[in-house]
Amino acid sequence: MSSDREIDQSRRGALKCLAFGGAGTLFVLSAGILMPVDVALAASKKAAGAVTGTPLFLQISDTHIGFNKEANPDVAGTLKETIAYVNAMPIKPALTIHTGDISHLSKPEEFDLAQQLLSGLNITELHTVPGEHDVTDGPGTEYFNRFGAASGGKGYYSFDHDGVHFIALVNVMNFKANGLGALGDDQLAWLEQDLKGRSSSTPIVVFAHMPMWTIYEPWGWGTGDSDQAMSYLRRFGSVTVLNGHIHQIVQKVEGNITFHTARSTAYPQPTAGNGPGPGPLKVPSDQLAKMLGVTSIRINTHPLSAALADTTLA
Amino acid sequence: MFDIRRRAATVAVATMMLAAVPLSFAQAQDANTVVMKNFDFSPMMLTVKAGTTVTWKNMDGEPHTVVSPDGVFRSHALDQGDTFTYKFDTPGTYKYICSIHPKMMAAIVVQ
Numbered sequence: 254m255s256s257d258r259e260i261d262q263s264r265r266g267a268l269k270c271l272a273f274g275g276a277g278t279l280f281v282l283s284a285g286i287l288m289p290v291d292v293a294l295a296a297s298k299k300a301a302g303a304v305t306g307t308p309l310f311l312q313i314s315d316t317h318i319g320f321n322k323e324a325n326p327d328v329a330g331t332l333k334e335t336i337a338y339v340n341a342m343p344i345k346p347a348l349t350i351h352t353g354d355i356s357h358l359s360k361p362e363e364f365d366l367a368q369q370l371l372s373g374l375n376i377t378e379l380h381t382v383p384g385e386h387d388v389t390d391g392p393g394t395e396y397f398n399r400f401g402a403a404s405g406g407k408g409y410y411s412f413d414h415d416g417v418h419f420i421a422l423v424n425v426m427n428f429k430a431n432g433l434g435a436l437g438d439d440q441l442a443w444l445e446q447d448l449k450g451r452s453s454s455t456p457i458v459v460f461a462h463m464p465m466w467t468i469y470e471p472w473g474w475g476t477g478d479s480d481q482a483m484s485y486l487r488r489f490g491s492v493t494v495l496n497g498h499i500h501q502i503v504q505k506v507e508g509n510i511t512f513h514t515a516r517s518t519a520y521p522q523p524t525a526g527n528g529p530g531p532g533p534l535k536v537p538s539d540q541l542a543k544m545l546g547v548t549s550i551r552i553n554t555h556p557l558s559a560a561l562a563d564t565t566l567a
Numbered sequence: 568m569f570d571i572r573r574r575a576a577t578v579a580v581a582t583m584m585l586a587a588v589p590l591s592f593a594q595a596q597d598a599n600t601v602v603m604k605n606f607d608f609s610p611m612m613l614t615v616k617a618g619t620t621v622t623w624k625n626m627d628g629e630p631h632t633v634v635s636p637d638g639v640f641r642s643h644a645l646d647q648g649d650t651f652t653y654k655f656d657t658p659g660t661y662k663y664i665c666s667i668h669p670k671m672m673a674a675i676v677v678q
Contacts, residue, residue, distance in 0.1 A: 322628050358644040385667045389644035432670030530606035532629035
């Protein structure tokens, strides 16, 4: 893949490049500007300083184990392919974040199969948040039985890894009538407390299922009370928000905050407004693998920046 | 005079056609059934007599649920083709949503 050497440093230029989203695209966020970096160039010594950082993390999303309709009759198969792809990565990510919709219908056998498949990752550390497909029977049910320990059953929690502070949020339990996700007052209060006293130079990674910014309100692509959450995060020098739910990549940069939604490993969805609703999108079978994939995140501390790489199965 | 006869004839034909319409509606969709199609509950308001069992059927490729925010009834996640039933014994208006896509709202009116 050739790169455009004349990098337009204006935001408009960066946004144009963001729309590309093809295999192996690597972006480096530095001083609030996102610049595309040719992957081959990045591998060379010259650019090494720009892209090496501390640990590499993996984001996987929307595995939808249990889905079996036309858009992808074998979601377990594409998840296995994804895992094989990840296991073959030259640099092994330190941990995996699953941004939800692990299962399709919250069924025990779906969670069983998902956990069994995910244990095939050679990355042993897995952190999850639920999607709305995981909690269709409400709080205290199957998802929480299996993945709730980290959060005492609440679903939201935080942890640190190599100087990076990770925050797992749940925005699929409190849906409002406008169809957007919501965090709720308790979780917002917890978040404010969790961030208090942390140095602004601490790199933060927030992960939640629904987009934490409004991408398309008619389809519920957003979180109604995320503004309050972002107000607690704004003072930090590097904030990366990782979301899923929409089964396609949409990205936005706001100062030191990068918002990013990942692809699914199961099936794509239409782009905003291009269909009756946010359901499975059937594509020709030779196109499917190009629309499924994972995201790698590299957090740099000097300078404070985050680099995200979205890759597809084909 | 010619006018009046013609008008009467038109009215008679129209009445017969209107009488026929409810019959064809009943054949197009089972009575006491709500379908989820294109991210909508259809019909959005269904009126039934107390003691009736209502059936919901999901026709979308995306799962939906049938959830009464007041806790009166709640389905599991319904895949395409799955159904959920609930028997309404007590008169009243029962609003409900899909908990996965809460913009989907509807009601059952029980008389």
